[in-house]
Amino acid sequence: MQRAIVAYHKDEEDDWVAELDCCHNQHVRHQPPFFNRPWTQSQEGRDSMLGQQLNCVRCDALEWPENLQFLRKTDVFDQDSFPEGLKKDHATKPGTWGKIIILEGRMLFVCQAPVAQTIELDQHTPGIIPPELLHHVEPLEEVSFFIEFYSGRSGQFVAS
Numbered sequence: 001m002q003r004a005i006v007a008y009h010k011d012e013e014d015d016w017v018a019e020l021d022c023c024h025n026q027h028v029r030h031q032p033p034f035f036n037r038p039w040t041q042s043q044e045g046r047d048s049m050l051g052q053q054l055n056c057v058r059c060d061a062l063e064w065p066e067n068l069q070f071l072r073k074t075d076v077f078d079q080d081s082f083p084e085g086l087k088k089d090h091a092t093k094p095g096t097w098g099k100i101i102i103l104e105g106r107m108l109f110v111c112q113a114p115v116a117q118t119i120e121l122d123q124h125t126p127g128i129i130p131p132e133l134l135h136h137v138e139p140l141e142e143v144s145f146f147i148e149f150y151s152g153r154s155g156q157f158v159a160s
Contacts, residue, residue: 001060001114001130002053008046016040018049021095022131023065023152024058060115062128068097068150076103078144091132097150100127105143111135121145 003020011017011027018028030037039045058065077083089112092098100109102121109119109127112134120140121127129135131152 001056001133003056003059004051004053005049007050016046018054020054020056021152022056022059023068023097024056024063026054026056026058028054059130059133062111062115062119062130064099064128065097065152068152071096071149071151073148074146076144076146079139079142082139082143086137089134089136091134092129092149094131095152096131097152098127098129099148099150100129100137101146101148102126103144103146105145106140107143107145108138108140109135110138 001022003022003024005018006021007019008028009017009019009025016028017025019025028037028040029035030040039049075081077086100121102123102125104123106120106122109121111117111119115130115133119125119127121137127137
């Protein structure tokens with residue numbers, strides 16, 4: 001998934017790391033001929049790339065970022081209260097992560113492009129929803145679940 005660069009920091013090996021709006025980090029090394037990123041070598045160059053998009057493979061892998069802040073959770077839904085809107089493609093807002101927690105039963109979590117995949121959710125496998133990922137759910141049997149929502153690390157990004 002394409003994500004905007006919002007800030008930078010250096011890692012323990014003194015390499016530049018881009019902080020993305022999805023709350024994941026990605027190295028942006030300049031090591032020709034493997035990586036040609038001369039813009040990382042100056043403050044002006046790094047600043048010029050703020051807001052530019054990088055592909056976040058960690059979002060593609062539905063990897064949960066560290067340091068998210070809990071926002072809220074829904075009521076518990078079951079076969080009688082299952083919102084019809086969840087069965088149609090929808091997405092979370094920019095910067096908002098979701099986690100589907102199954103209490104009983106099973107359902108499918110269907111992600112659309114660019115992360116097209118279908119995952120069977122149960123009590124041991126939560127559904128991880130990156131910001132703005134188009135998705136829907138399909139109950140496989142009677143199911144009971146809720147959804148938690150989290151936000152990014154606002155205020156923790158510092159441009160360097």
